[in-house]
Amino acid sequence: MMSRTPRAVALISGGLDSMLAARVVKEQGVHVEGLNFYTGFCVEGHTHAVRAQDKARPKRNNALWVAEQLDMKLHIIDVVEDYKDVVINPRHGYGQFMNPCLDCKGFMVGKAREWMEANGFDFIITGEVIGQRPKSQLKRTMPVIATESGAHERLLRPLCAKLLEPTLPEREGWVDREQLFDWSGRSRKPQMDLAESFGLEDYAQPAGGCCFLTDPSYSRKLRDLWQARGERRYELDDIMLLKMGRHLRPRPHFKLIISREDGENRFMHGYRKQFTHLVPTSHGGPLALLDGEARDGDLELAARLVARFSQGRDADQVRVAVTERNGPERELEVTPMAADDVPREWYVA
Numbered sequence: 001m002m003s004r005t006p007r008a009v010a011l012i013s014g015g016l017d018s019m020l021a022a023r024v025v026k027e028q029g030v031h032v033e034g035l036n037f038y039t040g041f042c043v044e045g046h047t048h049a050v051r052a053q054d055k056a057r058p059k060r061n062n063a064l065w066v067a068e069q070l071d072m073k074l075h076i077i078d079v080v081e082d083y084k085d086v087v088i089n090p091r092h093g094y095g096q097f098m099n100p101c102l103d104c105k106g107f108m109v110g111k112a113r114e115w116m117e118a119n120g121f122d123f124i125i126t127g128e129v130i131g132q133r134p135k136s137q138l139k140r141t142m143p144v145i146a147t148e149s150g151a152h153e154r155l156l157r158p159l160c161a162k163l164l165e166p167t168l169p170e171r172e173g174w175v176d177r178e179q180l181f182d183w184s185g186r187s188r189k190p191q192m193d194l195a196e197s198f199g200l201e202d203y204a205q206p207a208g209g210c211c212f213l214t215d216p217s218y219s220r221k222l223r224d225l226w227q228a229r230g231e232r233r234y235e236l237d238d239i240m241l242l243k244m245g246r247h248l249r250p251r252p253h254f255k256l257i258i259s260r261e262d263g264e265n266r267f268m269h270g271y272r273k274q275f276t277h278l279v280p281t282s283h284g285g286p287l288a289l290l291d292g293e294a295r296d297g298d299l300e301l302a303a304r305l306v307a308r309f310s311q312g313r314d315a316d317q318v319r320v321a322v323t324e325r326n327g328p329e330r331e332l333e334v335t336p337m338a339a340d341d342v343p344r345e346w347y348v349a
Contacts, residue, residue: 002122006174007031008156009116010125011108012074013210014062016191016203017127017159023070023198024158025125028175032125034074035112036063039083040239041212050244050263062204069200079111080236087213088232092135092144097219099211101136102144109149116154123154123169130160130184139163159183159191212243217349221247224348228252228292237271241289244268247348248305254292255348256302258309275325278306282319285310294324300332307336 010022012034026032067074086107090100105128112124128137135141142164146155153168156175161167162182170177183190195203204210212218221242226232228249241257244264249255256278259265265287275289276299288306290299299322307318313336323329 002172002174005029005031006123006169007033007121008123008125008169009112009119009121010034010072011112011127012036012063012066013127014066014204015127015210016188016195017129017132019066019070019127019200019203020191020194020198021125021127021158022066022072023200024180024194025156025175026070026072028179030175032070032072033121034063034067034070034072035115036074036076037079037083037108037111038076039211040080040236041087043210043212043215050267052261052263066203075115077111077115079107082111083107084234087234095135095214097214097216098222099135099213099219101133102141104211105136106145106148109145109151109155113149113151113154122174123156123167124151125156125158127159128157130163132184132186212239218242220349224249224255228255237274241268241271241291245286245289246309248342248346249348250301250305250346251292251295251298254290254294254298254302256305257289257291258306259286259288272323273325276323276327278303278320278322280307280310280312280318281321281331282317283307283310283312283315285312285318299324300334303332303334304337305342307334308339308342310336312336 008025008030010018010032012018012022022032022034064074086100086103090103092102095101109124109126116124130137130139146152156167156169157164158180160183161177161180163184166177169175225234225238244267245257245259247255247257259268268287268289271289275291276294277290278288285306286309290302303320303322306320310318312318315336317333318336319331319333321329321331
């Protein structure tokens with residue numbers, strides 16, 4: 001037995017599973033602190049604040065909210081650069097879309113192991129449930145995560161522990177295995193029942209998803225970005241802008257990112273100096289960023305597309321201000337494209 005209180009670090013996504021896993025272990029007298037890794041692909045955050053369709057959602061960081069509910073310290077760590085290799089070169093491949101779920105979980109647990117060792121903690125907690133996710137939460141893949149992350153027997157999954165071999169924390173008596181669970185499958189009723197017994201309310205929607213890489217529209221935009229560049233690479237600004245606007249690629253060498261509402265307009269305004277940008281001046285309408293190289297006739301085509309999505313879409317002519325990157329502003333008077341004249345294949349998402 002330990003001569004001090006055991007210390008565990010919990011991976012906190014902001015969802016219900018990780019919240020319950022941390023609470024279950026904390027209830028046993030273990031000192032628990034949380035880790036949340038920022039990759040840039042998280043669904044919550046600024047997009048919920050930007051888009052009108054998300055106005056009913058709580059404007060909060062769910063991981064911080066979980067830590068507050070559990071009276072637990074949370075460490076938020078920026079892994080944007082380190083995470084790139086997971087997205088670009090996943091050893092175990094992608095899921096249904098661009099989600100490298102098995103590699104992602106191994107990466108997160110590996111980072112948690114490094115933090116655990118550097119800070120004198122004893123084991124790692126995750127909220128995984130066997131069979132809940134089709135790639136990363138299968139009984140046959142769970143040992144892969146434990147091995148490749150280097151966590152081995154110091155990785156405890158409290159919600160399905162009884163379906164797995166006892167881990168070091170269980171064998172050493174740091175936690176009581178009998179107070180852990182044997183959950184499997186995709187039903188969330190056991191989680192919601194346990195949350196109710198703990199008096200936990202207003203938690204993030206179960207099975208709501210937390211990563212844009214599981215989104216089909218976002219995945220199409222990321223594939224298009226890589227195809228246009230001829231290589232797999234991205235920067236943080238790239239993946240932020242993939243979350244915004246309507247993306248159209250009328251020519252292989254450029255695409256337009258056209259805002260869909262005022263919130264996106266305001267957000268994209270901060271990027272306008274990095275791109276050639278267009279905005280209607282004779283009618284209300286969207287800000288559009290031109291990503292790529294504009295050649296002969298491309299700016300007029302872009303202006304006609306922007307006019308198509310403006311309040312002047314039915315007008316004979318619309319004036320559109322065009323400011324080339326690091327260049328002067330000029331104004332084009334164009335005929336808006338008709339909806340039928342915009343080929344479906346131009347729409348990336």
